[in-house]
Amino acid sequence: MPDALWAALGRVQDPEIRRPITELDMVRSAVVDGDVARIDLRLTIVGCPAADRIERDVREAATAVPGVASVDLEVGVMTPSEREALVARLRGTRAQQFGPDSLTRVYAITSGKGGVGKSTLTANLAVALAASGLRVGLVDADVFGFSIPGILGVEGAKPTRVDDMILPPVAHGVKVISIGMFVEPATAVSWRGPLLHRTLQQFLTDVWFGDLDVLLLDLPPGTGDIAISLGQLLPQAEVVVVTTPQPAAADVAERSGLVARQTGQTVIGVVENMSGGVFGSGGGDALAARLDVPMLATIPLSGPLREDGDAGSPAVLAHPHDSASAAIVTLAATLGARARSLAGRPLPLRVE
Ligand code: ADP
Numbered sequence: 001m002p003d004a005l006w007a008a009l010g011r012v013q014d015p016e017i018r019r020p021i022t023e024l025d026m027v028r029s030a031v032v033d034g035d036v037a038r039i040d041l042r043l044t045i046v047g048c049p050a051a052d053r054i055e056r057d058v059r060e061a062a063t064a065v066p067g068v069a070s071v072d073l074e075v076g077v078m079t080p081s082e083r084e085a086l087v088a089r090l091r092g093t094r095a096q097q098f099g100p101d102s103l104t105r106v107y108a109i110t111s112g113k114g115g116v117g118k119s120t121l122t123a124n125l126a127v128a129l130a131a132s133g134l135r136v137g138l139v140d141a142d143v144f145g146f147s148i149p150g151i152l153g154v155e156g157a158k159p160t161r162v163d164d165m166i167l168p169p170v171a172h173g174v175k176v177i178s179i180g181m182f183v184e185p186a187t188a189v190s191w192r193g194p195l196l197h198r199t200l201q202q203f204l205t206d207v208w209f210g211d212l213d214v215l216l217l218d219l220p221p222g223t224g225d226i227a228i229s230l231g232q233l234l235p236q237a238e239v240v241v242v243t244t245p246q247p248a249a250a251d252v253a254e255r256s257g258l259v260a261r262q263t264g265q266t267v268i269g270v271v272e273n274m275s276g277g278v279f280g281s282g283g284g285d286a287l288a289a290r291l292d293v294p295m296l297a298t299i300p301l302s303g304p305l306r307e308d309g310d311a312g313s314p315a316v317l318a319h320p321h322d323s324a325s326a327a328i329v330t331l332a333a334t335l336g337a338r339a340r341s342l343a344g345r346p347l348p349l350r351v352e
Pocket of ligand 1: 111113114115116118119120121147167182273274275299300301302303305306307309310326
């Protein structure tokens with residue numbers, strides 16, 4: 001009987017850490033006494049949405065165990081040394097989660113200027129990759145925008161701190177972290193390079209993403225400090241440049257691509273967004289030709305893509321049949337397949 005209770009609790013996950021609570025040493029004791037399940041939980045912190053959810057899930061899981069009529073649940077908080085042990089265990093021995101040994105594929109999404117739909121694309125791409133079964137993280141490093149939390153419907157969400165480890169909120173299966181979660185947006189835009197660099201560095205070290213298949217970064221538009229920091233912090237990042245169809249837009253976008261190259265990154269392709277309609281066409285192709293990279297996707301102008309972004313409900317889930325959603329899902333399949341092939345196949349194969 002206690003084993004059945006333990007097994008039931010093993011199916012309850014910490015929503016942020018995404019591991020069973022039994023593996024995280026959060027269950028101090030769990031016994032069935034007559035028809036009462038007596039459970040003593042110790043959480044990393046109490047009184048947060050994650051804690052409420054764990055409590056609810058634990059009650060539900062215990063009640064479902066045959067022979068249990070009621071649940072007597074005690075909820076406490078880990079001691080500092082218990083938390084330290086947990087943090088050390090989660091971190092494992094890897095000092096740097098996106099270091100040279102990491103199998104995580106890193107894609108940085110950039111653009112020449114603001115307003116081309118870079119954040120909308122990045123957020124939907126992350127959700128589509130997660131929906132395809134990959135483990136996905138998203139870093140919103142666009143200090144001028146911070147629009148990612150809004151598009152994913154987690155505006156106001158705060159990361160959970162466990163000592164010096166930061167657990168990112170999870171939105172639609174994506175672990176997402178944004179500078180906007182730490183500061184008032186108005187202060188961040190005036191940050192100087194060194195502070196931005198340190199913050200990005202902290203995102204990549206102190207924020208615990210766990211093992212990821214794909215990490216996406218929403219970079220600020222243009223060729224600023226963040227792009228250069230990224231080159232130093234994540235030299236393996238592969239860059240996707242987003243542009244609109246106007247041929248003139250390709251000029252500024254080309255500069256972003258060239259800076260990425262100068263900092264040692266690989267530009268893997270171009271995405272043309274807002275195709276069709278008043279913006280004309282050709283910008284994406286022109287840019288791809290100038291950077292000598294492929295066009296990865298053409299995303300049409302789409303009412304649902306914009307409206308769902310404003311509503312915090314990503315279009316790839318809310319309107320999967322919309323043509324822009326479909327184009328983003330196809331792009332996700334392309335980028336996701338590259339991620340898998342890297343993990344599974346060390347040598348590139350060519351099919352003749
Ligand atoms: P950026 O990150 O490049 O500054 P955003 O993602 O914030 O741009 O998008 C700017 C505006 O354009 C938003 O209102 C967004 O909803 C809208 N938008 C983005 N892509 C499309 C599209 N394909 N069709 C229609 N509206 C779009």
